[in-house]
Amino acid sequence: MKRYYTSLALAAACSAGLLALSSCEDVLDKVDLNSANEQMLFADSTLAQMNLDYVYDQNLPTAWGGAQTLSDQNLSKLSDESGGESKFFEGTLQPNDVADFGTQLHATNTNYGKIRTTNMFLRAVRNGTIPVQQTKNRLMAQAYFFRAWRYFDLVRLYGGVPLVLKPLAGVGEDAREAAYLPRNTTSETFRQITSDLDSAIMFLPVKWSASADWGRISRGAAAALKARALLYAASPQFNPSDDQAKWQAAYDASVQAVALCNAGGYGLHASFDQMWFQEVGNKEAVFITGFNTSTGDQTKKNNSFDNGARPSYTGTGGGSHQPTWDLVKAFPMKDGKKINEPGAYTYNQQQFYKNRDPRFDKTIAYNGATWPLNGNTSYRLWTYFNTAGTTSVEPRASTTGFYCRKAVDPNVAIGAAQYVGTDWMEIRYAEVLLNLAEAAAGVNRLPEALTQLKAIRQRAGIEAGSGSNYGLQTGMSRSQMFEAILFERQIEFAFEGKRFWDLRRWKKFESVLNGKRRKRLVITLKANAPANFATTRDGLNLDQVYTDYFALEEKDLDTRYNINWRPEYYFFAIPQSALDNNPRLVQNNTWGGAFDPLQ
Numbered sequence: 001m002k003r004y005y006t007s008l009a010l011a012a013a014c015s016a017g018l019l020a021l022s023s024c025e026d027v028l029d030k031v032d033l034n035s036a037n038e039q040m041l042f043a044d045s046t047l048a049q050m051n052l053d054y055v056y057d058q059n060l061p062t063a064w065g066g067a068q069t070l071s072d073q074n075l076s077k078l079s080d081e082s083g084g085e086s087k088f089f090e091g092t093l094q095p096n097d098v099a100d101f102g103t104q105l106h107a108t109n110t111n112y113g114k115i116r117t118t119n120m121f122l123r124a125v126r127n128g129t130i131p132v133q134q135t136k137n138r139l140m141a142q143a144y145f146f147r148a149w150r151y152f153d154l155v156r157l158y159g160g161v162p163l164v165l166k167p168l169a170g171v172g173e174d175a176r177e178a179a180y181l182p183r184n185t186t187s188e189t190f191r192q193i194t195s196d197l198d199s200a201i202m203f204l205p206v207k208w209s210a211s212a213d214w215g216r217i218s219r220g221a222a223a224a225l226k227a228r229a230l231l232y233a234a235s236p237q238f239n240p241s242d243d244q245a246k247w248q249a250a251y252d253a254s255v256q257a258v259a260l261c262n263a264g265g266y267g268l269h270a271s272f273d274q275m276w277f278q279e280v281g282n283k284e285a286v287f288i289t290g291f292n293t294s295t296g297d298q299t300k301k302n303n304s305f306d307n308g309a310r311p312s313y314t315g316t317g318g319g320s321h322q323p324t325w326d327l328v329k330a331f332p333m334k335d336g337k338k339i340n341e342p343g344a345y346t347y348n349q350q351q352f353y354k355n356r357d358p359r360f361d362k363t364i365a366y367n368g369a370t371w372p373l374n375g376n377t378s379y380r381l382w383t384y385f386n387t388a389g390t391t392s393v394e395p396r397a398s399t400t401g402f403y404c405r406k407a408v409d410p411n412v413a414i415g416a417a418q419y420v421g422t423d424w425m426e427i428r429y430a431e432v433l434l435n436l437a438e439a440a441a442g443v444n445r446l447p448e449a450l451t452q453l454k455a456i457r458q459r460a461g462i463e464a465g466s467g468s469n470y471g472l473q474t475g476m477s478r479s480q481m482f483e484a485i486l487f488e489r490q491i492e493f494a495f496e497g498k499r500f501w502d503l504r505r506w507k508k509f510e511s512v513l514n515g516k517r518r519k520r521l522v523i524t525l526k527a528n529a530p531a532n533f534a535t536t537r538d539g540l541n542l543d544q545v546y547t548d549y550f551a552l553e554e555k556d557l558d559t560r561y562n563i564n565w566r567p568e569y570y571f572f573a574i575p576q577s578a579l580d581n582n583p584r585l586v587q588n589n590t591w592g593g594a595f596d597p598l599q
Helices: 002-015 021-028 045-059 068-072 111-127 133-158 173-178 186-203 219-234 244-263 304-309 325-330 358-363 429-442 446-460 478-492 499-505 533-539 542-549 576-581
Strands: 285-289 424-428 519-525 550-556
Touching: 045 111, 045 133, 111 133, 133 186, 133 219, 133 499, 186 219, 186 244, 219 244, 219 285, 219 424, 219 429, 244 429, 285 429, 325 478, 325 519, 424 429, 429 446, 429 478, 446 478, 478 499, 542 550
Parallel strands: none
Antiparallel strands: 285 424, 519 550
């Protein structure tokens, strides 16, 4: 079994296109995969690297950032960013519905299956005969990162989980009994994540020098994940008593992350929108998933986010990432003030798109917006309904009236969107700064927190204003600073899979969404519009068009129920199949068991 599995890992690394195919072919010409064994493969650093590439391929996150069941649902739909029915918001979630735990020992697509693969790799490298210890340490450091990534995924879903740190045997009664592991506490799980990431930080390079290594985990990436994990541990979901020691640990980790990222050349990209389209050498990209533009069955690894965001009628797009009217209204004005706050600009709902935070136009595609798309630099998007209000000008109308334009490459030719190779930035430098801001607020270093917020807003293009405060309130209290940081994250990371986790770790679903219905905007062409409007609209002044010819109506996007997120969802239930498979597992106390996920 081991021989087959190791050979499969080697073959998968080549077929996934993670390394140059010619390199794979050169090695495979010299190795009989039918007789290859662990000792042979892990005596050669090139072969060991190919197996590590398989670990990368198993673990790199999708556009939604991690958990299988949740990411399959599009995490924007589980927040106020987008719409869509779900058991989470209907309040009907069942114990088996969040099935990311995984019960099959040899499955490669579950968290524990991936942990098993990583543990096998660590054991093989540790016992192997690669002659240079630094090479062995660097290989293992990357694997430690991904083991931490998997346990972070598990702990944020369920709380503490069994910590498996070596490969478990898969055959026989003794092996079965040995696999009956109890859950470790949540604090023990976070300690293991921290330990693995400390090991990664110790041996990873500050920066990979070769362009061929673009996307490999660096010391700064490991430190950034550690800071993110400890920030979760300090947040109200895991820290309802506001234990200052947890905030201090998160702060120390964030300071380390910023320092190591800076040393590695990371920083804020000059352009909020164009940062997605610079790959090798992109200083914003701390932890990425690399994609390619291949169309081959064995080599393609395409970014599905871009194609999913495009309006479906423009080619092959799915039009599935549609901003709510709630999100549209959340963006501040150009001076950084919210739309209901006094400032240099007055918000006019009839012309909602005017004088907004520059990130608005780079995130939201709205009716009448100029949106270079499919190679057409002058393309204008129209999502209005005709005079009767029953037929959209779009062959397939946007449900909300809007589309997401973030990370959508304007230069992709029509018909090629399904093969986009844009890298996905799971952790970018802006998050490293905002994690520091939040942790600094946690330990009452409010001026330091404010400094990070200002840096984010300055890069966004918000006007500095009086006192160069970028629209931020002066003299904020700790609680006000926390709210300002969460608001900044909502805007900065819209459609990046962060909002769901932020609402959950801060236990804000009840206050932000419960009892409400997300909204959409219906724009209807008035009866007084010119008969030739459809043929002349692209040349008309947009402000005049909205003033004279469009009627705007806010409507419910959720039509079946008011949102009903339940408090037990802050720690999901261990699936019944996992409990049946391992009699030593104990269910969470919020789901009828005795396990306390706050311990």
